[in-house]
Amino acid sequence: MTVVSKERRGSLLGVVERNWKARGYEVTGVRASEELPAMYASTPDGFRMRVAVGGEGQFFFSITTPCFAKSDVADPKTRPNTPHRDGGYPQRPDVHDDFWSVAAPPPPPT
Template identity: 90%
Template structure:
């Protein structure tokens, strides 16, 4: 009986300290915060926009399809993935510079770079925010840059399209549309000048 009472007291102290169930993990903690998938998507859009606004000269971009998925580890929760396709032509010689700008931006806002794919043709960088949003910047076919962000699991809800306005017109056809906007800096076929 004493063992049960001690275990009960420890459990109450543990819950009072703000810990979450080891079975529920981070998903239960996020769900307890009262945020739903739509609110998480808005936060993801904000993180993405701040990342893009930190790049100078400005990149031209458009939204990719948003993906919503259920989380298997907790009932009634889901995750949202937002994507952006860069429509600015970024030359091979300027790819490293763009990755460096984004890396400094992310680290400057307290995000942790979790992995880097060091590839000459298809480099990528992955990071996460302190509250579990996971970001990626990657170079794909024809040197096109893509940004994506995936939210943690939150309370399931409907998710609207992003409200952030892209700075290029919508293009018809399947995703992704290839970059077609020349920029004097990012498209230059020479390494960037040293400052």
């Protein structure tokens, strides 16, 4: 729910890309949109992943699993630790971060 400023979205996508590649995942596509960029990847064992920037700089991650056998899944043992949010999906980002929400390019690496 963190607001990622337009100036910092490319940096966060770069962090995700480097992490995926370091894990041996293959980047299979990029949507190079200034407003709504996205990146797609796959893992060696058949998972497909997407990170996409939505309205107001909200990042969405989605994963598609390869085929699997149906199995029972237990109910969660813990209660959610995030505040309840009213309204429809997707919720608008409303958390401001001292780094990712700043409307300025990130500083160069040292």
